[in-house]
Amino acid sequence: MLMQPDQTQDLPKVETGPPILALNRVTKTFPGVTALSEVSLELFPGKVTALVGENGAGKSTVVKILTGIYQPDGGEIEIDGTPCRFPTAQAAGDAGVTAIHQETVLFDELSVAENIFLGHAPRGRFGLIDTAEMIEKARAILVGIGAQIEPRTKLKDLGIANKHLVAIARALSIDARVVIMDEPTAALSQKEIEELYVLVEELKDQGKAILFISHKFDEIFRIADNYTVFRDGALVGTGSIADVSEAELVKMMVGRDVSQIFPNRAHNIGDEILVVEGYEHPTEFADIGFTLHRGEILGFYGLVGAGRSEFMQSIFGITRPSSGVLRIDGKQVDIRSPADAVANGIVYVPEDRGKQGAITALPIFQNVTLPSLGRTSRNGFLQLAEEFKLARDFTERLDLRAASLDTDVGNLSGGNQQKVVIAKWLATQPKVIILDEPTKGIDIGSKAAVHEFMAELAAQGLAVIMVSSEIPEIMGMSDRVIVMREGRIAAELSADTMTPETLVRHAAGI
Ligand SMILES: Nc1ncnc2c1ncn2[C@@H]1O[C@H](COP(=O)(O)OP(=O)(O)OP(=O)(O)O)[C@@H](O)[C@H]1O
Ligand SMILES: [Mg+2]
Structure with missing residues (x-):
């Protein structure tokens, strides 16, 4: 059912049984930002509650x-x-609440097993960590979620998807009653996503309460039982998924x-700007060649793992x-470095914008202007006003929501x-921009921006390469x-010959 903001006082109960966990009128402010204003939320045993809201709505x-x-105010x-x-993370874990966070906090230099059990490793005689036991337990959890990862591997030797699976294994290693997943599928391949859905079903069967945060409506409608919507830090609606439309x-x-x-789009395709011929890599891709024109948006479609990102990185x-x-x-x-x-x-x-993207300890405006400093400095002096102008221009057009451009990106x-x-990259005024999954993790309203x-x-006149796994985005x-399929070009399709079927057929090789 649809609620108006002014009706939130008497929200109907979505379930008859008592919730395991409830938030009652919780408020949280940061300097200049009210992140949450009197929000309530209930999580029921054996149910998945989807928490939805725009970027910055207060979900994380x-x-x-x-x-x-964080402590509520x-x-x-x-x-x-x-x-x-819950004065500490440990206290929340002890109370049976565990989470897979949006930005996973794992340690590159530790092994997979150590990451999974950090802080709660099985201990043997004299209180020493029982490494053999820890590795076996880690292996059992990894197998349980369908992850093919050796627990002794150093975390830094894994790709993003596998790191994310380690984070999921870590959350499951705490035998919790409440499992929170903050955009868990953003970094996973389709196969891993399917396995995660199976896992969610198992957790439900075990009577756990699950809070599931996602920007993908297909998955919300597939796995959630209930929904709660936040807008600008306030609760705007809650109810049963069966009673609501997308x-x-x-x-x-x-x-x-x-x-x-x-x-x-105007489709003003101009002259050739980029030509790639015979690109080869010993393990990731082979025989890649294409031409890109000014004013063109060239989509790269494929299943996750088709080698698109590896090729773009080259x-x-x-x-x-x-x-x-x-x-x-x-x-x-000859391009030898970025x-x-x-x-x-x-x-x-x-x-993977988290790791390779921004400097979280610097304010927004400096992050945006960093690679363009040649344009905003004069005689070696930074022109602060120009830096701000450049940053404002680009962030406004991307619908960035922040208290001010002085806010540190980490906040x-x-x-x-x-x-x-x-x-930041657009501000460099490039000739060619390669956007890898440009709208992943971006809410539905900002996607349009x-x-x-x-x-x-x-x-x-900018030439754009857009890597995307979303068919509507590719087609639109x-x-x-x-x-691309298995590191090679499987097909090239023009705007009038591409259909969802042809795209999938070429990507899957059928
Ligand atoms: N440590 C912090 N210091 C200052 N502001 C913060 C901090 N953490 C969060 N905020 C602010 O609180 C608001 C809510 O942020 P939150 O991360 O909860 O959003 P979200 O709903 O998870 O968005 P997204 O979909 O982008 O992940 C934002 O305005 C954010 O800038
Ligand atoms: Mg978030």
Whole structure:
């Protein structure tokens, strides 16, 4: 059912049985920001509650309050109807609450097993950590979630998806009654996502209460029983998923109707700007060649693991191809590092924006202008006003929500941090921009802003490569699509020949 903000006083109870965990009128403020204003939330045994809301709505703040990372300024947490406090993360764990956080806090230098059991490792005689037991327990949990990871591997030797599975294993290693998942599928492949859904079903069967945060409506409707919607730190609606439509949920989230319509594009395709020939890598990709024009948006579609990101990283100089030729503006260039790529007008916005993206201890404006300092400094002096202007221009167009441009990026919500990274690279005024999954983790309202901006930049002559695993985004934005499969180009489709079926068929090789 649909609730208006002024009706939140008497929210109907969605369940008859008592909740395991409840938040009552919890408030949390940060300097200049009210992250949560008197929000309530109930989590029931054997039920999945989806928490939805725009970037910055306060979802992760709730997670941090429920896991003892932040303390609320007002309101209370109840477990089985009894008020309780979580002064530390340990206290929350002891009370049976565990979470897979949006930005996973794991340690690269430790092994997978050590990461899973850090702080609660099985101990043997004399209180020493029983390493053999720990490795076996870790292995059992990993097998249970379908992860093929050796527990003795150092974390740093894993890719993002596997790191995320380790975070999930860590959350499950605490035998909790409440399991919180903050955008758990954002970093996973389709196969791993399916396994996660199976796991969620198992947790439900065990009577655990699950809080599930996601921007993907298909998955919300697939696995959630209940929903709660936040807007600007306030509760706007809660109820049973069976009683609500996607459009109603979106309207509660954004406060207006959002159409999933993509921008009307001019398709002013200009001269060749980038030519890639015979790109090869010993293990990741082979025989890749294509041409990109000014004003064009070229989509790269494929299943996760098709080698798209690995190939893009080689264009950007993060890795080097074993052979291949790259020409920009007709001139052959040898790109040995990201600095070479930027100097030649090519920038890459990575998929893993958390790690490779922003400097969290610096304010937004400095993050945005950092790679463009040549343009905002004069005689070696930074022009603060110009830095601000540049930053304001780009962040506004991407619908970035922050108290001010002085805010440290580390204090922004996950989705808003991603917008900073995109803004930072766009501000360099490149000739070619490669966007890897540009709207992953970005809420449905801001997605449209990102798409609009991409279309506008293309209309101004920028050449865009967009790696995306979302068919609507690929179809809605691309002039042309290259489909990759197992490190090779499987097909090239024009705007009029691409259909969801052809894309999937080429990507899967059927
Ligand atoms: N440590 C902090 N210091 C200052 N402000 C903060 C801090 N943590 C969160 N905020 C602010 O609180 C608000 C809510 O952020 P939160 O991370 O909860 O959003 P979210 O709903 O999880 O968004 P997203 O979908 O982007 O992950 C944002 O305005 C954010 O900038
Ligand atoms: Mg968040």
